Amino acid sequence: MTSSVSSRRDARRNHERLLREARQLFAERGIDAPLDELAARAGVGAGTVYRHFPNRDALVREIYDSAVAELHDFAPEILGAETGWRSVELYVERLGAWVADSPYLPAVMRRVAELDPTHRPGADFEPLVDGLVARAQAEGALRADVTAVDLGILVDMLGSLGQYGGEYLPFWRRQLTIVLDGLRARPGTTPMPVPGQAFAAFHDMSHAKGPRPAPR
């Protein structure tokens, strides 16, 4: 699991540089962009790419790992908020903005899920998010029929707006506003048409065996 780090400075530098350029390349040209072009962009020979990452999947996995590490950094602020509702706001806003600003993320996530469908990305976070939802609902601020899975999906939806490019990011907060208003407990809230799902059920459903889904 732990990647062995070379003791040579040039090797470390190339490794980092390749990761950085790969994120950008994947964002621009898709997760199946030619690795020879990655080599060119990183100013490196093709051999160097394959020494650091035996194949495309290894590269994708490492990008994924670095994203998960970033994800951990959000936890303190989100979970440490004054109120449960503020936690919900921060959860949706911070994570949504992060995904929207990291256009390579959705494809990387999807590919990792295909490589290992049993892997549950943030399983250790799930109880925390459940707790966060319960707290906000206990306050009477978050509508009672919303689940933690709903929140995660809303983050995905907001993150998908990264497709419009960086110039859209300022406007992104408009959709955020609408979604957060829709999450608020209020008189006259529309009842949910179907019951929600638990994390496990949602995971099993969306990772059901089946052909690779459409890139978006």
Add this chain to the structure above:
Amino acid sequence: MTSSVSSRRDARRNHERLLREARQLFAERGIDAPLDELAARAGVGAGTVYRHFPNRDALVREIYDSAVAELHDFAPEILGAETGWRSVELYVERLGAWVADSPYLPAVMRRVAELDPTHRPGADFEPLVDGLVARAQAEGALRADVTAVDLGILVDMLGSLGQYGGEYLPFWRRQLTIVLDGLRARPGTTPMPVPGQAFAAFHDMSHAKGPRPAPR
């Protein structure tokens, strides 16, 4: 522009079959899936594929055209609703469900936009949607700071949930509920953080020259 239709029944049958299989193939394997495989799935030789569609882009365009035709079918119901608010509901729900249920659509739309960035997909619809928004706002049902562009983006967001596969579709209405509640005019609505965009501005922004965005 009008595609000439062959007088031979086998040719027409193969053309339709190729379109049908292409939609499914693109949904499963992405818009760059091998056309040789399309030929295999359609039970047809490679030559037949290329006689009907000179290249991948022609195929994509024709799928796009058929989608636009479908789109037109929604107009009467959406615009003919009793109230402006009901129009908004139908707009978001019908189109969102359509996109979510057509996993090939987002990639096809994006590719056509790349092929011809000046092309504005539903330019003739834009005034209608603007009118629909104005009507719902005049009723006091739709929040006053929402624009027609916002509505279109929300449809996109809801449509992106097609990525979870067909089994998710029933649950999809939960997110729809949240979004619609967020659109409702109410006391205590959170003010928008930035002003909205007109269709033209949004189009120019999201189609700014630049490298191909990440497939999702």
Add this chain to the structure above:
DNA sequence: TATGATTCGGAGGGTCGCCTCCGTTTACCC
């Protein structure tokens, strides 16, 4: 059914991207 025009099938040439291999270069350590 016979005829001619149209479409079909699939082998194969050309291109592009993946990945390996090995002579050369670079970094670390003394």
Add this chain to the structure above:
DNA sequence: GGGTAAACGGAGGCGACCCTCCGAATCATA
């Protein structure tokens, strides 16, 4: 500086995919 181990570069083999080509098969028409 000198020696050694590690990393680098990029040419090239290989396979996958795109697309063409033409003899064979099929369809419309009479």
